[in-house]
Amino acid sequence: MTMLATGRRPAPGGSTVSRPARSGASSVGRPGFAWALPATIFFALFALVPLAAVAVLSFTSWSGLGDPRFVGLENWETLIADPVMLKSLWLSLLFIVLGVVTQTPLSILLGVWAAGNQRNRAVLSAIYFVPLLLSSAAISVLWRALLDPNFGIPGQLSWLFGDGNLLGTQSGAIGVLIFVGMWQFTPFHTLIYQGAARGIPPVLYQAAAIDGAGMARQFFAITLPQLRNTAITSIILMVVGGLTTFETVLILTNGGPGTDTTITAFYMYQEAFQSFDFGVGSAIALVLVVVATAISLVVVKVSGYDKMNSSLEGL
């Protein structure tokens, strides 16, 4: 058994985990830190080190060939003076707000409904769930085909869509991206609300019913407050997701018309991998990191993820 154990212990790099684990009754099921090392090193290599590197690269000029050259604050000065960058930040903010505002009420309603005991619920939930399984690329290609001005749905329902070129105007393009985001991500948020709504103790509803509270009253007085922690988590995930929307923008609008849907994450890709200005791209990436990290700190603090708190404590 011990042979098997040592043989199967993952050790990429090989150096760090060769220290044998202490044995003996006092340490049963108390693994040393060495057990966490392989994954930690691997993750650090592809996430943490690059995170530090992106900060360094933001002070360099690099076109992908040769070595990065230190240029001081040049990239940052370029960015601050760049109207497209400023516009992209506003657009990202708009995306985030519209995403949260459209997805949250819908997923709470669907999630609470799906948590109930209706007979048809299981079948419907199974269909709701499908968009969640599909890649953003597939979803974007699908919607681009469905919304094709000539061969798509707008062409067939011209009374509803006018000339059908939904992606030709800024408001149309933003509307499409927000709608596709809704189509794609509502199932996920519905699912986590569904899980949370199932966890609400029935005794709360029974007590409310005895007190004569109707369904609407029960929803606002019990369900919504009980979903608070879930809502925080869900909204933060929406914010991070909205901030990093990429495939849908690339495939559906390519940032256009003009730069009217060029959100920051997409602008970073354009600057780095289409204009081959990796220095400026890194600076934009750093802006994304700062915003995302600030949000993640809020996740850990507010949601109590780190302590694994439960909203049911005290019940």
Added chain:
Amino acid sequence: MKPRPNYLAGAGSFLWLLVVAIPLYVMVSGTFQTRAEFGDNGPLSFPTSFTLQNYADAITSGFGRYFLNTVAVTVGVVAIVLLLVPPLSYAIVRSQSRAASFVFRFFLLGLAIPAQAVIVPVFYLINAVGLYDNLIGVILPTAAFALPICTLILSGTMRDITGELYEAMAMDGASPARAFFRLVLPLSKGGLSTIAVFSALQAWNGFLFPLILTQSEDTRVVTLGLFNFQTQYGINIPGLLAAVTLSMVPVLLVYLFARRALVQGLMGAGGK
């Protein structure tokens, strides 16, 4: 428990069902029509004829190769995740060292590091080690970015193993490794299948890393193939829809057989 069915919510959810289902219907029905028929009748009509030509076109345009590449990436990612995450979660849940709880916070923070934020350095790193345009170069960062969520899910499962079970093993004087293989792994099967399915889904649907880190047709994965197909044959909508449908088939099959693991994992991702 509920006094009466909630008709309002029922109607609302039916409406949303239409929003979800109609595009999926159009997608599938479009793939069985010829281009001419699809163009004449419009996407919302019922198909009047039946052809498999669109699927044949999609496959001959290279999707077979893309599928193999995606399968390779998926297998690689799942293997790395299954190798690295269980010992990590074990240490997070059971280790008494301070470092382990620090590592948990570190991975939680990693949950919010968007892949976009690091693609430039990852691009540099992968180039520097000569893995550009190589599927291994796609597998490594994809697996790394699957680690935080999988760690969160598996740690949640392992937390449910009670202390008494460990104490029972203490009678045998078991080492941490023995407890891991005899107790922790067998009792975490549910969590293990969840992280396997979950990381497979991430790998299968991954787009950004392949986009940045591969170039040639030999290393093209399905998602990139779709993007490429759309840019080249955007007008051939039934063909495009066939390609999109093909890309979804394996995921839907997994959904049929591993629905529970997937749903549990996603619910877990939202916090308890």
